[in-house]
Amino acid sequence: MDTTPVIVEAVRTTSGKGKPGGALSDRHAADLLADVLTELVNRSGVDPGAVDDVIAGCVTQGGEQAGNIARSAVLAAGFPEHVPGTTVDRQCGSSQQAVHFAAQGIAAGAYDVVIAGGVELMSRTPMFSQYGDHDPYGPRVAARYSPGLIQQGLSAELLAREYGFSRLELDEFAAESHRRAALTWEQGGFARETISPGGGRGDETVRAGTTVEKLATLPPAFADPSVLQRFGALDWKVTAGNSSPYTDGASGILLMSRSAAERFGLRPRARFLGYAVVGDDPVRMLRGIVPATKKVLDRARLAVSDIDSFEVNEAFAVVPMLWARELKVDHDRLNPRGGAIALGHPLGASGTRLMTTLLHELEDSGKTLGLQTMCEAGGTANATVIERL
Structure with a gap:
């Protein structure tokens, strides 16, 4: 029996603006993730009753996203009641970690068929709303990183200063992100990887007309004079335009053992060459992607030059730039x-969104090796290497 984990299907929803009135904002998060689960089994022809587990990432596990949303999505999708589901939180890398858990479970012989995915409706369950008035870190963390941890936007400002990136460079990177995404839609590159539950066409967050000049008019988003004594002068270069927007979305990957794929008559589309997760400085939390990338390349016995395509989550422009x-x-x-x-960056769904995009990019370009990595709040980061088959 060959327990090598392989990807046989991958899909994501188009992105909706994560605010009231956005294209997906009238959906319940469980129903949106259920749309992805249904699409995965419909595309593959797999009996949903054959799924051993559904592992889903979700960051803001409160309100409508509480109560183990993976299991709720399984039931909302009409899967048989014996199919379980569990929800994981590794912040922005939650669904990438879900893929790691799923693939590792298959390799260990614990699973034959697993769906890994994620969901976040930031329009309906705002970021940090699960905390209420409570401190999620506690006094010992505050004492260790006196006077406490900081928000990611401020971390982005610190790194922009430390790496010497100008506001113009950040805005140029952001404008290029929109240009590439708009061009991919124009050329039909996203057609195979997406579904549009909101009835819209394309990712609502893509602004084809974005220019550096327009981005230059936006004010800093995270300016906080109260931190100057702690960190010294900052130029306040990070804006809403060179950061990821609040986003609604869901995504998922159907994984199997090679033996199960053969039994179902399905063609494996990719296999995993390496997984890694690391911890790093939780104040400068966005740079953990660097040691994570080095670790996964070392485990896969590969060099940077071997990789054909990289997906590095653009939480802020400074992240992929550094x-x-x-x-x-x-x-x-x-x-x-x-x-x-x-x-867009629908927190819990972003890991499998990146993997879905990476897989389709490798297939459409005829290339072979892809690496993705995600920075995560608290100073952790995931990295994964896949090989197109």
Whole structure:
């Protein structure tokens, strides 16, 4: 029996603006994830009763997204009641971690068929709303990183200063993200990987007319004079335009053992060459992608030069920019279809959104090796290498 985990199907919803009135904002998160589950089994022809588990990422597990949304989505999709579901939270990398857990479970012989995915409706369950008035970190964390941890936008400002990126460079990167995403839609590149539950056409977050000049008019989004004593002078370069927008969306990957794929008569589309997760400085939390990338390449016995296409989540423009500088990667191989600045960042769904886009990019370009990595709040980061088959 061959327990090598393989990807046989991948799909994502188009992105909706994560605010009231957005294209997906009238949907319940469980129903949106259910749309993805249904699409995966319909496309593959797999009996949903054969799914051993559904592992879904979701970050803001409160309100409508509480109560183990993976299991709720299984039931909403009409899957048999014996199909279980579990929800994981590794912040922005939650669904990428779901893929790791699913693939590792298959390799261990614990599963034959698993769906890994994620969902976030930021329009209906706002970021941080699960905390209420409570401190999620506690006094010991505050004492260790006195006077406490900071929000990601401020971390982006710190890194922009430390790496010497100008406001113009950040805006240029953001404009290019929108240009690439708009061009991919225009050329039909996203057609196979997407469904549009909201009835819209394309990702609502993509702004084809974005220019550096327009981005230059936006004010800083995270300016906070109260931090100057702690960190010194900051130029406040990070704006809504060079950051990922609040987004609604869901995505999913259907994984199987090679033996199960053969039994179902399905063609494996990709296999995994390496997985990694690391911890890093939780204040400068966005740069964990650098050691994560080095770790996964080492485990896969590959070099940066071996990889054909990279997906690095654009939580903020500074993130892929510092990553590319540290690893000496040219921008032609980095987020060739645009990234989260244009395509959106529906927190719990972003990991499998990146993997879905990466798989289709490899297939459409005829290339072989892809690597994706995600920065995550608290200073962790995931990285994965896949090989198109």
